[in-house]
Amino acid sequence: MATKASQGRNGWFEGNGKLWGAVAAGVVVGFAANLGRKAAMQAVTGGAAGDWFETLKAEHRITMKVFDLIEATEDDQTVRRGLLLAKLKYSLSKHALEEEDVVYPALRDAARKDVADKLNHDHGYIKTYLYELLEMPKDSPAWIAKIRELRALIEEHVREEEEEIYPSFHASLSDEQNARLTTLINKEGFSYN
Numbered sequence: 573m574a575t576k577a578s579q580g581r582n583g584w585f586e587g588n589g590k591l592w593g594a595v596a597a598g599v600v601v602g603f604a605a606n607l608g609r610k611a612a613m614q615a616v617t618g619g620a621a622g623d624w625f626e627t628l629k630a631e632h633r634i635t636m637k638v639f640d641l642i643e644a645t646e647d648d649q650t651v652r653r654g655l656l657l658a659k660l661k662y663s664l665s666k667h668a669l670e671e672e673d674v675v676y677p678a679l680r681d682a683a684r685k686d687v688a689d690k691l692n693h694d695h696g697y698i699k700t701y702l703y704e705l706l707e708m709p710k711d712s713p714a715w716i717a718k719i720r721e722l723r724a725l726i727e728e729h730v731r732e733e734e735e736e737i738y739p740s741f742h743a744s745l746s747d748e749q750n751a752r753l754t755t756l757i758n759k760e761g762f763s764y765n
């Protein structure tokens with residue numbers, strides 16, 4: 573194909589066309605293989621990369637960025653508010669699944685049932701806020717006031733997790749136990765995508 577590509581104008585175009593076809597096919601195959609590898613890593617090995625506490629902290633930061641975007645909207649930007657609320661709900665729901673299905677049960681296993689139950693209780697109210705925000709008219713000042721209430725609730729919840737609960741829990745576990753939790757939250761997160 574390379575020699576044909578160098579043979580005169582028509583040959584060049586023909587060869588080049590074939591070359592680009594091959595490149596495009598390669599990109600598609602490579603992309604699919606990449607997705608497959610990612611899926612296999614997250615679903616089977618659980619994605620040994622990373623650490624459950626770091627992952628959850630990063631997700632907390634993303635949630636706060638979505639709040640920043642929502643709080644920057646005006647009352648008449650109802651479509652944007654609806655889209656950002658959907659984004660907020662998605663990131664909170666994925667995160668809640670990772671915590672409620674893995675981290676909180678592990679806390680209960682480690683004799684920290686009261687702490688896990690309190691955090692789970694907060695999650696219930698966070699879902700209630702999301703429900704109310706979906707139902708309320710998005711062009712009213714009451715809507716953005718409720719967003720700020722939800723943000724305050726989540727900020728306090730995040731503070732408890734990041735400063736009071738997770739550091740000592742993480743430190744109390746062996747490397748193997750922390751790696752296992754990382755595997756399990758990656759599986760939960762992946763199943764939600």
Ligand SMILES: [Fe+2]
Nearest residue numbers: 671691729733
């Ligand atoms: Fe939480």
Ligand SMILES: [Fe+2]
Nearest residue numbers: 628667671733
């Ligand atoms: Fe969290």
